[in-house]
Amino acid sequence: MTELLAGLTLGGAALLLVLPSRRGRRRMAGIRTTPSSTAVRLVRWARRTVTRSTRTGAALAALLGGLVGATTAGPVAALVCGAYSGFGAYLMFRRRAAQRAGRLRAAALDAVTALADDLQAGLAPSQALGHVWPRLAGTDVEPLAAPGPVVPDDPAAVLATDAEPSRADITARLAVAWRLAAGTGAPLADLLDRLQTELSERERLRRTAAAQAAGNRVTAALLALLPLAGIGLGYAIGAHPLHLLWHTGIGAGCAVVALALQFAGVAWTLRLTRAGAAVPT
Numbered sequence: 331m332t333e334l335l336a337g338l339t340l341g342g343a344a345l346l347l348v349l350p351s352r353r354g355r356r357r358m359a360g361i362r363t364t365p366s367s368t369a370v371r372l373v374r375w376a377r378r379t380v381t382r383s384t385r386t387g388a389a390l391a392a393l394l395g396g397l398v399g400a401t402t403a404g405p406v407a408a409l410v411c412g413a414y415s416g417f418g419a420y421l422m423f424r425r426r427a428a429q430r431a432g433r434l435r436a437a438a439l440d441a442v443t444a445l446a447d448d449l450q451a452g453l454a455p456s457q458a459l460g461h462v463w464p465r466l467a468g469t470d471v472e473p474l475a476a477p478g479p480v481v482p483d484d485p486a487a488v489l490a491t492d493a494e495p496s497r498a499d500i501t502a503r504l505a506v507a508w509r510l511a512a513g514t515g516a517p518l519a520d521l522l523d524r525l526q527t528e529l530s531e532r533e534r535l536r537r538t539a540a541a542q543a544a545g546n547r548v549t550a551a552l553l554a555l556l557p558l559a560g561i562g563l564g565y566a567i568g569a570h571p572l573h574l575l576w577h578t579g580i581g582a583g584c585a586v587v588a589l590a591l592q593f594a595g596v597a598w599t600l601r602l603t604r605a606g607a608a609v610p611t
Contacts, residue, residue, distance in 0.1 A: 384423040392416025403576045406585055410575075413589050417554075417596075431496030438497040439529060441465035442504060446526050449519035455511070459485060466501060467492070486512070500529060543603045550599040553592060 395415025400408035441462035448458035459466075460481050467488060482488050489505035492498050507525050511518035564571035575581040 384420060384427065387423050388416045388420040391419035403572070406576050406582045410585055410589065413593070417593065431494075434494055435496045435500070437465040437468075438500045439533060442500065442522065442526055442529060445504075446519060446522035449522060455508075455518050456481065466504070499532075503529070546599050546603040550596050550603070553595050553599065557588065557592065 392412040392415050396408040396412030399411030444462050444465075445458050448461060449455065453461075463481050463485075486505040486508040489501040489508070492501040494501075503525055504522075507518065507521040510516055511521055561571050573581075575585045
């Protein structure tokens with residue numbers, strides 16, 4: 331039991347290094363204003379490399395967990411600790427990406443509402459678009475430090491080619507409305523009012539689908555925790571399941587088959603969750 335706890339603890343420490351807290355990110359951002367050193371540059375390069383890809387971060391966590399398992403209990407422990415550390419990192423990266431996508435989508439929806447309100451109030455389209463442009467085309471929802479955002483000459487082209495998949499359907503529809511108003515002279519305020527109604531209904535359907543898929547996420551969490559519960563029960567009745575798993579051929583085979591079945595079940599459940607939460611465009 332000690333080896334498993336050590337592997338999971340150090341794997342969790344690896345996750346904390348890969349995924350710093352909000353306060354930690356602020357501190358790291360504050361480092362930019364101080365004189366840079368070789369260690370600071372190395373930390374920044376490592377963080378950019380790890381957080382650039384979900385697979386990269388998961389692979390690093392799996393490697394660290396595997397090293398811990400190998401040094402504490404042998405190759406079978408390395409496989410188990412590495413698999414759980416990598417899969418845990420993957421889930422954490424997915425959650426952080428989903429949270430960021432939700433923030434960007436909410437910001438885009440708020441921007442469309444604000445743009446429609448400004449046009450109804452009588453502002454010129456270019457001026458109204460300038461007020462909401464950071465939320466429509468930015469990569470963060472924080473206010474910009476610049477005094478005034480720069481709107482491109484052809485905002486519809488930029489919106490139509492938005493690289494953020496979480497809000498691409500919103501910006502694409504806004505680009506169509508903008509081009510239609512510019513090409514035909516149709517009132518942009520009326521077009522945005524209809525667009526806002528459509529987007530609000532789609533968002534309601536999306537949230538309803540996500541709520542209905544919550545049961546699948548709970549099932550995936552239970553599947554991930556069942557092995558720990560089984561090992562704890564084994565120690566509670568006086569057995570030594572980890573010794574059997576780490577140091578016997580039968581135990582090693584059981585561990586490999588259990589990992590394969592568990593990850594297959596969790597992957598299938600996550601696939602059902604994605605399919606259930608999807609709203610057709």
